[in-house]
Amino acid sequence: MSVTTRGPLPGGEYDVTVIGAGVVGSAIARELARFPLRTALVEARDDVGDGTSKANTAILHTGFDAVPGSLESRLVREGSGLLAAYAAESGIPVEPLGALLVAWDEDQLGVLPGLAAKARRNGRHDTRIITAEEVRAREPELGPGVLGALEVPGESVICPWTTTLAYATQAVRSGVDLHLNCRVTSITSGPRPAPDDVHTPHTRHALHTRHALHTLHTVRGPLRTRHLVNAAGLHADRIDRLLGHADFTVTPRRGQLIVFDELARGLVRHILLPVPTALGKGVLVTPTVHGKVMLGPTAEDLDDRTATGSTAEGLALLREKGRRILPALLDEEVTAVYAGLRAATASEDYAIRAHPAQRYVTVGGIRSTGLTASMAIAAHVVELLAEGGLPLSGARDPRPVRMPNLGEAFPRPYRDAGMIAADPEYGRIVCHCERVTRGEIRDALAATIPPGSLDGLRRRTRARAGRCQGFHCGAAVRALFESEEPHR
């Protein structure tokens, strides 16, 4: 078990390597950790979940609006239940708030019956169209003009940061090597057997003895592996091309989001989803498990895969739409503005492709539902790896992990007399807006996967994530982070 952040990579051969430690790649690594394999998880950035996975709308979907019959529909449905159970076991905060798709005009109202029918085809029989009066009673702060809504009871909010970190932590503790700051620049593949041979144990053995290997050339040197998974998110098509495939192209779709202060949390009780119409998808307003309110996202198709900046136009659009949905929200303080890029493709479905002859699986086109589907995607990908000859015997359940709670609806250390009595550092609040204690920061810095930056520390503790954005605590938090840095 190890996490490396610099220097040359270990020699020898990995049985399987996953490129990309986002929520999907980390889930796959965790699934692989159940088997007695030598597994590597390589990540270009300095932390897990630092790309698309950190900047999403943080909803645990039911999959009610997926394209019926698609792979995405199946994996979201399966993954939703798997992740809900895993979250309960691992301490990932989830709040089952339910969603309302609020109709503001006749067009949107007309779409609701079709959405309910689609939900039924996706196996969700509990949706219901409710009247304007009922919507108003359940969400008194909504702006004027509500005509009705579709209620989707199963939708929940979840902590996306803890989810990715839990997967990766469990993988590493179960023996997976995590290599950070390890961007893959090129890939060379050794001799490989004929495709129709790979399924027999004999050829599997022959394959090993003939050293049919992928060599990943990374910024930290070479890494050799027999099997390969591409979960590189926004860069999945680039990795695919390094292996000779060009069947999909990632079009980064930017989503800008505004997060409002905890004092706005009382304004909204459900996940308020937009009704998709021909004119576009609209934006959502949702509580977050961290006790705030999120408004967004925009949907802008871009060429630049690094364009994670917000724009004046995007923020103005969000504020205009937010003012219509929840007028009082706009009077509250903004704690954060950010933009994430979704790995959209031309297709309406995930682009998960097995290339057994190459002992290679591509996990592409995973959009905003990827968080929900992650565990089901992982199970599916490991089955596909087996088709390429990866031996899957000797499975065991990994030891459970218990993550520090970041959820506002669950007991946090600053309110836990027992924790403070046992360790007074849990009573020493450092980040006042978010009530993060010195004990929690210390724990995060000493964890299996320590943060590589102050942003990583924020995703593990909520330190500096509040309304003052570091005015009061920024210096103290930075000092704590830097005091640990030389030891890493």
Add this chain to the structure above:
Amino acid sequence: MNRTDPTGRTDRTVDVLVVGAGPAGLALATRAARAGAGRVEVLEREEEPGGAPRHCHHGGFGSPPLPWVTGPAYARRAVAAALDAGAALRTGVTATGWAGPLTLETTSPSGLERITARAVVLATGARERPRSARLVPGTRPAGVFTTGELQRSLHPHGHHPIGRRAVLIGAEPVARHAARTLRRTGTQVVAMLTQHPRATALPGIPLLTRTTVSELHGRGRLTGVAVRHEDGRSGVIACDTVVFTGDWIPEHDLARRGGIALAPGTRGPAVDAAFRTGTPGVFAVGNTLHGIESAATAAAEGAAAATPLLAHLSGTPWPTPGPPLLVQPPWPGPPRPTSRPPRPAPSSSAPPNP
């Protein structure tokens, strides 16, 4: 008398509970304790008492005829005065919420408490709006500060500059202090910008008036700020540090959690001329009422509030709310205490709650 409930929270009672050991809270505690208000306890969530002046390593604190001193010296003096007067000062204790109209829940390394007082004083100060609250678009690089974070990050005689080239957003006194602090610690200040038509420049620092910041650039570390003049001209200033100054907002978290009405203009607790909020027994003083004013002004408010606070302790009835005192930009200053008691309320309507 102390009792501990099954959740491990200890109950205590005091006479006066002051939240915040800055100039306003300390001045009030000093007066109240000296006048024999009983147990006067000041809670400070930071490790050190004294409030914002602790971080202001420049002169100009205090008011005549006393000598002007540096911020840290002023803070030490205010702390000593409160202790001399007999107030109890507890640092590292955070008031996290309310368990009753005059009962606060607290967290500290020594555990959880529920403290009930005969009078509660909110002296929680103010903060600057950060970049996100100002909706400045762009990337989210390191090197973006408020003055508050900057001052707390820099040791006054330290040798670790926070960056090489800094741009200051704002040109009010606090921005000029920030500029001096940056220069003293080895960071070049390449520009100060203000949306206003005029401001006082500092020698050697270009002052851009009628100018706003339109975008931040840089991945990992800040590489520049895009700026725009109101006449339409725009450009990018290369820098690795940007400091957002001013744009103060009261720390009203505790007030709002207690359902205390706010003044719509300032977003601080609404008070009458005797610093009484709409909740009987709860007073508010200092910069939590109105954003930033000098330490001397905040202290003067705290001292002035001691008189109505003592009157409350001796049984003077809490008045029904009078006409709300509205403060709107540009701020004319804090509500000043008057020598006469507030007029009786013409009606029982509460101040508007935003």
